[in-house]
Amino acid sequence: MIIDKNISLKNSxxxxxxxxxxxTLESEECIDELTYFLNNKSYKKLIIGEATNILLPENFEGVIIxxxxxxxxxxxxxEVIVxxxxxxxxxxxxxxxxxxxxLENLTLIPGSVGAAPIQNIGAYGVEISKFIKKVRFYDFIDKQIKEFTQNDCNFSYRKSIFQDMDILILSVCFKFVPGDLVTSYDSINDYLNTNNIKPSDLTPIKLSNIIKKIRLDRLPDYTKIPNVGSFFKNPILNKADLNLEKLDIKKLITWDLGNGMIKIGAARLIELVKDKIPKDVNVDLYKNHALVLINKNNATQDDVIQYSSFIQKEVFNTFDINLEIEPIIIDS
Ligand SMILES: Cc1cc2nc3c(=O)[nH]c(=O)nc-3n(C[C@H](O)[C@H](O)[C@H](O)COP(=O)(O)OP(=O)(O)OC[C@H]3O[C@@H](n4cnc5c(N)ncnc54)[C@H](O)[C@@H]3O)c2cc1C
Structure with missing residues (x-):
C-alpha cells in the first residue's frame, strides 16, 4: 500500500x-494493511476512482482510499475479471x-472499472449491469472480502446497492452475453441516417467509433472544460403524476418505460427554463448540452451547489418535477 501525505486531489x-x-491499494493483499491503518486512526474516509463523478470540497479532512x-x-x-x-x-x-x-455503447465514459457498478453506468441504451456476473469488494463494516452476484447488486437506473454500503470494490467479473447491437437510441439513428449507414453494416467496433464521435460532439472534454458529466438524473415518473397543466409533453424528450412509467430528458427541461436561471461568474451550463455544468472560473463546491439549486428550483416551479443530482457531493 502506498501512503501519500498532504496531497492535492485531481478531479474532473x-x-x-x-x-x-x-x-493507494495495488493488490488485494494490501487490505490487511489498510484495515490495520484504519483501526488505528479515527479519520473519515473517501473512496475514489478517477474523481469524475464527485464534487469535492476545497479541503477533505480525512483519508482518501x-x-x-x-x-x-x-x-x-x-468471462473476464478486471x-x-x-x-x-x-x-x-x-x-x-x-x-x-x-460494451461498445459504453465507450468513452470517464472513470474506473471499480466505480462503474456504483451508479450502474449507462449510455446510449445500455447499462453495465447487463454484463456484470460478480462484484468483489471489501466490506469495511464486517472487515471481510465478499462477492455479490448481479442479482445481489439491485441494479436500476443510475443505482446499485453499493450506494448504501461502506465498501471498496476490488474487481468486477464481466460476462459477455451474445446479443444484437443496440442502435435504437435517437442520436445513433440520426447519425446512421445522416451518413447513409445501414444498421446491418455495423460491427461492434464501428458502432463504438460512431458513439465516440457523437460523444465528442456533444460532451465537453473535462481535461479542457472541467465537468462531471450529467449533473442531474433524468427523472422517472408515473405518467399519472405528471402535471399536464404545467407540462407540454410535446416539447419534452421522453422514453416510455412501460407499466405507466416515463423517463423525461432532464436536459430539455433545463433548456426550457435556462433564461430564468441567475448567471454565475464561475459555473455555467455547457453550450451543447444543458445537463452538463461546467467550471468556467475556479468554481468552489459552494458555487456549484448554489447554481444547481437555482436550476432545481426553476424546473420545479415550472414543471412540478424534482431534479435529482447525479454526482456525489463530498462533505469536507
Ligand atoms: C464528461 C463526462 C461524461 C460522463 N458520461 C457518463 C455517462 O455517459 N454515463 C454514466 O453513467 N456516467 C457518466 N459520467 C460519470 C462518470 O464517468 C461515472 O460515474 C464513473 O463511473 C465515475 O468513475 P470514477 O472512477 O471517476 O469514480 P469517482 O468519481 O472517483 O467516484 C464516484 C463514486 O464511486 C465511489 N467509488 C469510486 N471507486 C470506488 C471503488 N473502487 N469502490 C467503492 N466505491 C468507489 C466514490 O466513493 C464515489 O461515491 C461522466 C462523467 C464525465 C466527467
Whole structure:
C-alpha cells in the first residue's frame, strides 16, 4: 500500500481540493494493511476512482482510499475479471480488441472499472449491469472480502446497492452475453441516417467509433472544460403524476418505460427554463448540452451547489418535477 501525505486531489470538475492522506491499494493483499491503518486512526474516509463523478470540497479532512488494482484476467471465452483501478474506457477498447462484445455503447465514459457498478453506468441504451456476473469488494463494516452476484447488486437506473454500503470494490467479473447491437437510441439513428449507414453494416467496433464521435460532439472534454458529466438524473415518473397543466409533453424528450412509467430528458427541461436561471461568474451550463455544468472560473463546491439549486428550483416551479443530482457531493 502506498501512503501519500498532504496531497492535492485531481478531479474532473477542477476544484482545487486537498487532503491529509491518500492510501493507494495495488493488490488485494494490501487490505490487511489498510484495515490495520484504519483501526488505528479515527479519520473519515473517501473512496475514489478517477474523481469524475464527485464534487469535492476545497479541503477533505480525512483519508482518501484509491484502488489501483490493474489486472485483466481472461477466465473463459465469455468471462473476464478486471481490477477496480483499470480505466473504464481502456477496458472497453481492450474488450473490443479481444473479441468480447457488448460494451461498445459504453465507450468513452470517464472513470474506473471499480466505480462503474456504483451508479450502474449507462449510455446510449445500455447499462453495465447487463454484463456484470460478480462484484468483489471489501466490506469495511464486517472487515471481510465478499462477492455479490448481479442479482445481489439491485441494479436500476443510475443505482446499485453499493450506494448504501461502506465498501471498496476490488474487481468486477464481466460476462459477455451474445446479443444484437443496440442502435435504437435517437442520436445513433440520426447519425446512421445522416451518413447513409445501414444498421446491418455495423460491427461492434464501428458502432463504438460512431458513439465516440457523437460523444465528442456533444460532451465537453473535462481535461479542457472541467465537468462531471450529467449533473442531474433524468427523472422517472408515473405518467399519472405528471402535471399536464404545467407540462407540454410535446416539447419534452421522453422514453416510455412501460407499466405507466416515463423517463423525461432532464436536459430539455433545463433548456426550457435556462433564461430564468441567475448567471454565475464561475459555473455555467455547457453550450451543447444543458445537463452538463461546467467550471468556467475556479468554481468552489459552494458555487456549484448554489447554481444547481437555482436550476432545481426553476424546473420545479415550472414543471412540478424534482431534479435529482447525479454526482456525489463530498462533505469536507
Ligand atoms: C464528461 C463526462 C461524461 C460522463 N458520461 C457518463 C455517462 O455517459 N454515463 C454514466 O453513467 N456516467 C457518466 N459520467 C460519470 C462518470 O464517468 C461515472 O460515474 C464513473 O463511473 C465515475 O468513475 P470514477 O472512477 O471517476 O469514480 P469517482 O468519481 O472517483 O467516484 C464516484 C463514486 O464511486 C465511489 N467509488 C469510486 N471507486 C470506488 C471503488 N473502487 N469502490 C467503492 N466505491 C468507489 C466514490 O466513493 C464515489 O461515491 C461522466 C462523467 C464525465 C466527467
Amino acid at each position: 470538475f477542477g476544484i482545487n481540493a486537498s487532503s491529509n492522506i491518500c492510501l 484509491k484502488n489501483n488494482i490493474l489486472n485483466i484476467s481472461i477466465i473463459s471465452k465469455d 481490477g477496480g483501478g483499470v480505466n473504464w474506457d481502456y477496458f472497453v477498447n481492450w474488450s473490443l480488441e479481444n473479441n468480447f462484445y457488448g
